[in-house]
Amino acid sequence: MTNDLDWDHEMDMYLSPCCNRHECNKYILRMKGRLTYFKGVDHDQFISTASLDVWEMIDLLSNLQDVIDIELERDRLNHSYDKGEI
16 A cells, blocks of 8 residues: 555654564554543653554554545535535
């Protein structure tokens, strides 16, 4: 999958290999503090929020794709409704 985004896609979150990846096969999801439910963290600091293996990332990707598909369809329907097409 290529990244066709027009913005810095690692501005608010990113994945990086765990320091023991050769043993655990995990990646660390780091997110800006303002995106987490953690209290007392710097809102602009990256916080380690999850440790994921490739299968867990695939599960997350599938969940994200489901939500994205629903939201894009909702936007399309709302746009059509606003234009009087529905």
